[in-house]
Amino acid sequence: MTVGRIWIDGSLVKWDEARIHILTHSLHYGTGVFEGIRCYKTMNGRAVFRLPDHIQRLINSCKIYFMDLRYSKTQLQDAVIDTISANGIEECYIRPIAYYGYGKMGVNPLPNKVSVAIAVWKWDEYLKNQTDPESGARLMVSAWTRIDAMSMPMHAKATANYANSALARVEALKAGFDEAIMLNRNGMVVEASAENIFIVRGNLLITPPLTSGALDGITRDSILTIAKEYKIPYEIRDILRDELYLADELFLTGTAAEVRPVGEIDNRLIGDGKAGVITKRLKSSFETIVHGKDKKFSKRWLTYVNQ
Ligand SMILES: Cc1ncc(COP(=O)(O)O)c(C=O)c1O
Structure with missing residues (x-):
């Protein structure tokens, strides 16, 4: 898809090395929460649209699923900015995800550690012909x-x-x-x-x-x-x-x-x-x-x- 750096639990790792264990709880039981955010090109450089609101929604999602994020709202916002800076794209889609990791299998997620990752990539057209202003x-x-x-x-x-x-x-x-x-x-x-x-x-x-x-x-x-x-x-x-x-x-x-x-x-x-x-x-x-x-x-x- 793209090549760059992905933020995982505080480290910016290479795109191809951003891996998880096959027994990651969220993979098996759907116990992850995520966000979708966009960064746009402006006259004053790149800017993220409604970043605090997206991070607040992520925090709210975590609360509902008893996920201990271990990062404050400011830390998560900074992590998004750091991830964008570490990747050389002007406009991008940003995907933070919090997930219950590898540890103990079974439906109860709580024994597993919560990890956070943030990836960014260029995603101009999510729906067909999105970039054509006239098309329906x-x-x-x-x-x-x-x-x-x-x-x-x-x-x-x-x-x-x-x-x-x-x-x-x-x-x-x-x-x-x-x-x-x-x-x-x-x-x-x-x-x-x-x-x-x-x-x-x-x-x-x-x-x-x-x-x-x-x-x-x-x-x-x-x-x-x-x-x-x-x-x-x-x-x-x-x-x-x-x-x-x-x-x-x-x-x-x-x-x-x-x-x-x-x-x-x-x-x-x-x-x-x-x-x-x-x-x-x-x-x-x-x-x-x-x-x-x-x-x-x-x-x-x-x-x-x-x-
Ligand atoms: C099911 C669903 N509804 C609505 C939206 C639109 O939400 P937002 O404008 O915050 O991206 C999304 C995208 O995140 C979604 O997945």
Whole structure:
């Protein structure tokens, strides 16, 4: 994929030497938690988008899974910056992961030590045609129900949750679509396999509440904050499947996928199949901010690598 250094428990090790034992607890039982963060090129050098918020979410995920991180929030933020600095890429995706290591097998993770690793790589296109500002992704509603708070703590970004996501995504890809939308057990729209969802009906922006089972996405929160700033009316409420078909615009948000317009869902065209007006406006504001060109938000949300 790439060659560089990966931070593991305080050391920057060579990419090819960043190995774990085959009996690592998290590998067998899904007891890892992770983050996805992005670093962007700006006029003042590289900057990480909402780093403290991502690290806080990692800390929260660890709390839920009884993981003793052994690093403070500041230490983890510094470790992210050190890892970016140790790798010579201008823009990158950042993957911190905390996991129960090798020690004692069995479902109980607690006897095992928690390790932390941080890897970075160039990841321009997570969803097909992501770099084309006009193109709309093709989605399908998955036959798999999204896991929810009855079985998993959805505020933890846990590796285990992604088995459910992977099933939905593979189902969509094999059926010729770009991504899957998942419904909860009440039939309400939750999110995509690794993105939150927004629809636009009339001039109103709508996204499902966290009680639907959706991840408390940092890009979702950024879009809602931007919408508020630009006086784009929005509602956080349950969305029915058929409302997706009747949406004037539809887009996904996520750190990897960024703001991704959707052109089709279950073979129904959304608008003219390309990015809609409100989607374009929000996407462009988001891009302006992450690239450090919006004084107010960039100051609030960017952590510069060389400071
Ligand atoms: C299931 C799921 N929903 C939503 C998101 C979007 O969250 P964020 O914007 O914080 O990347 C992600 C990505 O992390 C995800 O995996």
